Amino acid sequence: MAGKNVIQKILARSVGKPSVETGDFVHVRSNCITTVGGDGDGRGLGQLDPNAKPSVFDPQRIGIVVGHAGAGGMPRTAGNHRRKMRQWAETVGVPRENIFDLGSQGVEHVIAGEQAWALPGEVYLSIVDGHTTALGALGGFAVALSYGAAEYITKGYTWIEVPPVARITLTGRTKPGVFARDVYEYVLGQIGPNGTPSQVIVWDGDYVRDLDMDARFTLCANALFSSAWTNIIEPDDVTLDYVRTRTNKALVPLYGDADAEYEQQLRFDVSDIEPQVVPPPERHRAAAVSKHAGLKISKAHIGTCANGRYEDLKLAAMVLKGRKIHPDVMLNITAGSTAVYRRCLDEGLIGIFMDAGVFLPPASCGMCAGGKNTPLADGDVCISSGTCNYPGRMGSSKADIYLASPATVAASAVTGEITDPRQLL
Amino acid sequence: MGQVWMPDIDKTMTGGAWRFEGTLDVDWELCPYQASKAFGKESARKLTYIERMEALKMLALQPLDPDFHKKVQRGDFLIGDDRTGYGHDHEHACIALRGAGIGTVLCEGTNVNFRRNSIHHGLPVVVVKGIMSAAKTGDTLEVNLVEGWVKNLTSSKTLTFKPWPEFVLDIIRKGGLYPWLREETPATNQSAVA
Structure with missing residues (x-):
């Protein structure tokens, strides 16, 4: 029997089982802060009644970031929607230090990384958008809840189908003037828009190991364009150094077995890639x-x-x-x-x-x-x-x-x- | 959910097929994102869910067929390639398709975000390998979501697919995640947890 890939291991630990199989339907929980966009109606969260107790399973584990509109947003977004979200946060009890409003605002996924809201070996959920996958660079299972947020926010778990996993190994060194963004676009061009359907990509190889964290976030930000659900880079010293300077939370990283089960395994040599458009x-x-x-x-x-x-x-x-x-x-x-x-x-x-x-x-x-x-x-x-x-x-x-x-x-x-x-x- | 039409998934559903090749991006082919914003969060007046569904219906498949919303009948099926629901996890396209009366999306492939968002809006999406060659626009199809089969009455071809588990079917029956959450009892919740 094949060993377990890193996603199976993370999800098994999340549901408190010795193991899960690809295709299993499970209800996952998260030890991480869940990011909520602070300038929209929160992907359906507006339908929740903040006065219906208990409306939030754990307000301590909600983070709110104003990002999509920022200070340059539409008046209604930066005004009314922000206020609505602040009122919601106040009512349900989200801690003030978890709120990144105008003055400390930014892209939700960038701030979630800076705050180490996503952690190695953990399930990280976000109510923001499909680019939540950027946080997979920290070695966890990072997915967007989107319109499904209400189940998680009220109950503290969400249903998922354990996804198949694709391993993409990147080797070699890029030419000068070629960056992680070019490498991602090249690989997407090679595998196509349905290259990893509903799968999770595990990026590995010596090229990935040599990337700094910012470049890893770039590599991981766009996984949805090959129809992947998300992607992950198994944690190494670069990851752990980044996380440990940002949080004191206990970390237990997880890694796929050497004989782990993969839906597909692809290799690309990055040495000849040109800057991409x-x-x-x-x-x-x-x-x-x-x-x-x-x-x-x-x-x-x-x-x-x-x-x-x-x-x-x-x-x-x-x-x-x-x-x-x-x-x-x-x-x-x-x-x-x-x-x-x-x-x-x-x-x-x-x-x-x-x-x-x-x-x-x-x-x-x-x-x-x-x-x-x-x-x-x-x-x-x-x-x-x-x-x-x-x-x-x-x-x-x-x-x-x-x-x-x-x-x-x-x-x-x-x-x-x-x-x-x-x-x- | 008010008076929104919902497919009766516990019966075999019958409807016409609408087949579209190539990428069906949620933000373009399925429902142009920029145009949809007129009926969204920044619209002059906050629309109700049903009003938004009615408004977005006009934009469903618009870049591929501007008259789609006039021709599609309640309970028809959308047949898509292996890039159905491509791109962002924006769920306005799911609302648009429900507004247009699509009973089920049958596709060669899709992605998790589109599938989950659709289910959470009460729109069934199933992957049926071979559906693109087994159905063309204008064919009449029978679909049974509980048993996992689709029959083309025009060509007599039958294909099967893995049905959703009962708790997912139940979310669809209720019309989506929010109505499901409102009605859910602790007992049904426990049975849903693996």
């Missing part, structure tokens, strides 16, 4: 930057749950230092969290961005959250480190969105056309 409208048709180089752009965006962390913005600064944004282009750089913004200030990145002529809104999901922040207009051509390129994602449905790494976005913003970042790095 994903043209609209399909999400998975990545190509080398050379295929789209020279295309004129009008807007550019760096940030989001995929690439809004400090190392991403540092990369942008390396390209932008001493340069100016092309006069026909607006580059919006939105830090993924207030803490990221603060570090950019401390390390001199904000000065570089301002000198280059970058538009710098406060931390949030930026332009990627449905165009709440500097939305695209009809006819705009945008290059973005955001997550999606379907029509209307960042504003007008009559605008084109190209996706790329922060380095490629920054280089393109300088030249005014899609540009290989290696020319400016």
Whole structure:
């Protein structure tokens, strides 16, 4: 009999059983804080009656983050919805220190990482969105509850079907100018939009081991685009160092057995991957930057749950230092969290961005959250480190969105056309 | 749930097939995200669930067939490829399909977020391997969700699928997660826990 993969082990521990099998229906519990978006109606949470006790199984294990609208959001979102969520939090008893409202706001998934709300070996649930998978970089089973949030919030468990697991091994070293975002887009292009249907991807291999945490979050942020439920990187010293500087909670990481059961096992050598660009409208048709180089752009965006962390913005600064944004282009750089913004200030990145002529809104999901922040207009051509390129994602449905790494976005913003970042790095 | 129509999943359901090839992204083909926002959280007036369902119906499958909402009949089946419900875990598409009267989504493949969101909105989604070659638009289908089979009455082909467990069928019967939670008793809850 095959051994157990890491997901089977995490889920078995969560339900208090010696083991679970793929396809089992189980009700999982979580030891982690569950993240709730603070600026919408919380994916159906609005239907809960806060006065019906007990309406929340454990308010201590709720975290609220204002992210999708941030300070640049629609008035109703940043005003009414925030207030509604604060009132709900007050009524049910969510601790104040678990609330990241305007002033400490940011992308929910970025703050959840910074706060180590997701933990190695644990089930981490979020009511925010499908990019909850970014937290799989911390070595837990990280999934979005979406509209199913009410069951968990009221009862403290949620039903799931134990998912099949795909192992994707990445080996080799990337060329200069090629980053985790490029590697992810390349792999997605190879495996396609249904490459890992309803599966959980386990990323491993020497390439993954050499990545810092910010790059690991990037690799894990977009798993849904190959139809995966989520993804995970089994914890190592990089993970444990990151988590232990952020929480004193006891950690018992879990690892798959050497002979674990996998639905499929794939290997990719990253050595020959070029910087990638994903043209609209399909999400998975990545190509080398050379295929789209020279295309004129009008807007550019760096940030989001995929690439809004400090190392991403540092990369942008390396390209932008001493340069100016092309006069026909607006580059919006939105830090993924207030803490990221603060570090950019401390390390001199904000000065570089301002000198280059970058538009710098406060931390949030930026332009990627449905165009709440500097939305695209009809006819705009945008290059973005955001997550999606379907029509209307960042504003007008009559605008084109190209996706790329922060380095490629920054280089393109300088030249005014899609540009290989290696020319400016 | 008020007066919202719900499929009677304890009987064999009969309806017409609507077959769409390729990616059915929740945010584009199934229900364009940007347009849907007019009927969502930022609409001028907070819509009720039923009003939102009625409004989003107009956008169901709109990029592929602008008149879909006029042609689809209550209880019809949506037939999709292996990328049905692709992309984000946005659930507006599930509401749009229910509003359009789709009785069940039968697809070659989907993802967990779309499946769970649909069930939680009372919309059955099942993976039926071979359905794309076994049904075309205009065929009449019979579907039995409890027993796990679909029969094409036009071609006489029958396919089977793994039925959902009883507690999931019960969520669908109740019209979704919220009505299910309101009605759920401790006894049914215990039986649902594995």
